Amino acid sequence: MIRVAVAGCAGRMGTAVVEAVGTADDMELVCGIDPHASGQGEAYPVFATIAEALENADFDVVVDFTQPSVVADNLRAALPAGVDCVVGTTGLSNETLEELAALASEETCLFYAPNFTTGAVLMMEFAKAAAPYFPEAEVMEFHHCNKKDAPSGTAVRTAQIIAEAREGRASEAPGKETEIEGCEGARGALVDGVPVHSVRSMGYVASQEVVFGSFGQTLSIRHDSWDRGSYMPGVLLGIRSVGSRSGLIVGLENFMAR
Numbered sequence: 001m002i003r004v005a006v007a008g009c010a011g012r013m014g015t016a017v018v019e020a021v022g023t024a025d026d027m028e029l030v031c032g033i034d035p036h037a038s039g040q041g042e043a044y045p046v047f048a049t050i051a052e053a054l055e056n057a058d059f060d061v062v063v064d065f066t067q068p069s070v071v072a073d074n075l076r077a078a079l080p081a082g083v084d085c086v087v088g089t090t091g092l093s094n095e096t097l098e099e100l101a102a103l104a105s106e107e108t109c110l111f112y113a114p115n116f117t118t119g120a121v122l123m124m125e126f127a128k129a130a131a132p133y134f135p136e137a138e139v140m141e142f143h144h145c146n147k148k149d150a151p152s153g154t155a156v157r158t159a160q161i162i163a164e165a166r167e168g169r170a171s172e173a174p175g176k177e178t179e180i181e182g183c184e185g186a187r188g189a190l191v192d193g194v195p196v197h198s199v200r201s202m203g204y205v206a207s208q209e210v211v212f213g214s215f216g217q218t219l220s221i222r223h224d225s226w227d228r229g230s231y232m233p234g235v236l237l238g239i240r241s242v243g244s245r246s247g248l249i250v251g252l253e254n255f256m257a258r
C-alpha cells in the first residue's frame with residue numbers, strides 16, 4: 001500500500017484527490033492537510049500544517065494542491081523528511097523547483113505536473129511539433145474565476161515549449177509596442193516571447209487554445225477540462241510512479257505509457 005497525505009484536502013482539487021485515493025486499491029489515505037478543514041466530520045485525520053502531519057503521521061507521498069504562496073514551504077518540510085512529493089500547485093518557477101529538489105534526500109522524488117490531464121499533455125506535444133513550422137504563436141487560456149494565478153501553469157509551460165522548439169526565433173506579429181496608451185495588456189503577457197492571454201470567468205474549469213499562424217493559414221490546438229475528475233488518472237499515476245524515481249521530474253509525459 002502507498003501511504004498518501006493530501007495537502008489542500010478541503011479545496012476543489014484536494015477534495016477530488018481524497019476521493020480518488022480513497023477508491024484506489026493500492027493506496028491508503030493517511031491524512032489530509034489544510035488549515036481550514038474542520039478535522040471533525042472527515043473520515044481521516046486532518047492537520048493544519050505539514051509540520052504537524054509529519055510529526056504525527058507516517059506517509060510515503062504527499063500530494064500538494066494548495067496555493068502558489070504556500071507550496072514551496074510545504075515542499076521545504078516534506079523533501080528533507082524523505083517524503084516523495086506529487087505537486088499540482090502552479091506558480092513555481094523552474095529555478096525554485098530546482099532549488100527545492102536540491103533539499104530532497106537521495107532517494108526522494110519531486111514530481112511537478114502543470115497539468116495532470118492526458119489531453120493537455122498531448123496539446124503541449126502537438127504545439128511542440130507545430131512550432132517550428134509557424135512564424136506566429138499565441139496562447140489563450142480560460143479558467144474559473146477563483147483561480148489565484150495568471151497565467152496558468154499550463155500556459156507558462158506551453159509557452160516555454162514553443163520557445164524552445166522555435167530555437168530563439170522571435171514572433172513576427174506586431175507586439176506590445178502597438179498597445180494603445182491606457183490599454184496596456186491588450187497583446188497579452190509575454191512568456192518567453194510568446195503572448196499569453198488569460199481569461200477568468202464563471203462557466204469554465206480549465207481550457208486552453210494555442211493558435212499558430214502562417215501565410216493564409218492558422219492551426220488551433222484546443223483542450224478543455226470540464227470536470228476535475230479529468231485530472232485524477234494522472235494524479236494516481238504520479239503517486240504510483242514517484243516511489244521508483246528520484247530528483248526533480250517535470251511533466252506527466254515522463255510517466256505516460258505509449
Ligand SMILES: NC(=O)C1=CN([C@@H]2O[C@H](COP(=O)(O)OP(=O)(O)OC[C@H]3O[C@@H](n4cnc5c(N)ncnc54)[C@H](OP(=O)(O)O)[C@@H]3O)[C@@H](O)[C@H]2O)C=CC1
Nearest residue numbers: 008010011012013033034036065066088089090114115116
Ligand atoms: N496541475 C494540475 O493539473 C492542476 C493544478 N491546479 C492547481 O492546484 C492549486 C489548487 O487549486 P484549487 O484546488 O482550485 O484551489 P483551492 O483554493 O480550491 O484549494 C486550495 C486549498 O489549499 C488550502 N491551503 C491553504 N494553505 C494551505 C497550507 N499551508 N497547507 C495545506 N493546505 C492549504 C486552502 O485553504 P483556504 O482556501 O482556506 O486558504 C484550500 O482549501 C492551484 O495552484 C491550481 O493552479 C488545479 C487544477 C489542476
Ligand SMILES: O=C(O)C1=N[C@H](C(=O)O)C[C@H](O)C1
Nearest residue numbers: 090114115147152153154206
Ligand atoms: O487552477 C486550475 O483550475 C488549474 N490549474 C492548472 C494550471 O494553472 O495550468 C491546471 C489546469 O489548467 C487547472
